[in-house]
Amino acid sequence: MRNLLAGPAVFAAVLLLAPAPAHAAVAAPCIAKSGSDATETRADSSVDDGEIRWTASTKYKAEYAHANRAWSYPGARIRIAPDAATTVNDLNYEDFSDPRSAAAGVWSRRPGPAATDLIRFNKARMDTYDPATRRMVAAHELGHALGLCHKSGSGKNAVSSVMWPDVAQYPDAPTDVDKANLKKLWG
Secondary structure (H helix, E strand, O other): OOOOOOOHHHHHHHHHHOOOOOOOOOOOOOOOOOOHHHOOOOOOOOOEOOEEEEEEEOOOHHHHHHHHHHOOOOOOOOEEEEOOOOOOOOEEEEEEOOOOOOOOEEEEOOOOOOOOEEEEEEHHHHOOOOHHHHHHHHHHHHHHHOOOOOOOOOOOOOOOOOOOOOOOOOOOOOOHHHHHHHHHHHO
């Protein structure tokens, strides 16, 4: 009996059935025209020596834990880890409550030697959101701490990104576009 799974014809058939190589996602531009959110720079991030060491004093533990895991995807160049006695704290998650503020979360850069940047969750907004939306907010703010700017979620240049500027039904983890932007920034 002849082996039907050998020879050049089978090899050619396998090549024809193989999926086309995936196209690499392209980094998306910032949508802001001025200010710190108009560019993506290493200096405008919480990253120190290739990592973010964090502490937390927030009620949104599940949300920041999700964000930390989401941005620690395989191949990510920036390490995100809890602060330890022998490390410098780069970022603190904390809460505030301001019903007049439309912001659900805010990342704040605090320049200066050994200054700790902040991701602050607005309880007045976060408490009105479902768990998925709270995870989106946490992942978005950690994206800012990594140095990323806002991306377009509408119009002809729309991209799928956790970095859309408004709370909406956007992804709760970095998309291929977000990963491309992070790679462009950090290698």
